[in-house]
Amino acid sequence: MTTLFFEDLPPGRVLTAGPYTVERGEMLAFAGKWDPLPIHVDPDAAARTLHGGIIASGTYTIAVKQRLLTALGFNDAILGTMGHDAMRFPNPVRAGDRLSLTVACVFARPSASRPTCGIVKYQVSLANQSGTVVLDYLDTVLVAKRPAPA
Numbered sequence: 001m002t003t004l005f006f007e008d009l010p011p012g013r014v015l016t017a018g019p020y021t022v023e024r025g026e027m028l029a030f031a032g033k034w035d036p037l038p039i040h041v042d043p044d045a046a047a048r049t050l051h052g053g054i055i056a057s058g059t060y061t062i063a064v065k066q067r068l069l070t071a072l073g074f075n076d077a078i079l080g081t082m083g084h085d086a087m088r089f090p091n092p093v094r095a096g097d098r099l100s101l102t103v104a105c106v107f108a109r110p111s112a113s114r115p116t117c118g119i120v121k122y123q124v125s126l127a128n129q130s131g132t133v134v135l136d137y138l139d140t141v142l143v144a145k146r147p148a149p150a
């Protein structure tokens with residue numbers, strides 16, 4: 001996997017990854033440990049909600065996004081997330097969904113305080129097999145610049 005550094009992420013660059021298939025057992029196990037609301041773990045209770053059945057936790061949805069993001073090649077260059085803005089979960093995720101990630105670079109500038117880094121803002125979108133968006137937000141990340149040749 002090629003590492004993507006700050007110089008590789010100009011505004012306008014779009015990256016995609018996926019799909020990732022949501023497995024019911026994994027989704028339920030995650031919710032049982034980290035977000036055990038009835039809509040995430042209790043089929044009878046979830047059936048009586050506006051969702052009509054079990055839906056994935058938003059935290060699980062973010063974890064799937066992160067798994068797909070690592071497949072893009074950011075592993076060595078990402079130094080930290082500085083913030084998430086306007087995070088939305090406009091539609092539920094369900095078992096069997098195939099989720100795909102789109103990351104669009106919308107802003108990039110060298111860091112004023114850390115000369116070996118840059119700040120990049122991405123519009124992050126996760127959509128299911130029908131193209132329905134299930135996660136959308138703006139991510140601001142500190143990214144390493146490409147090291148100088150030795």
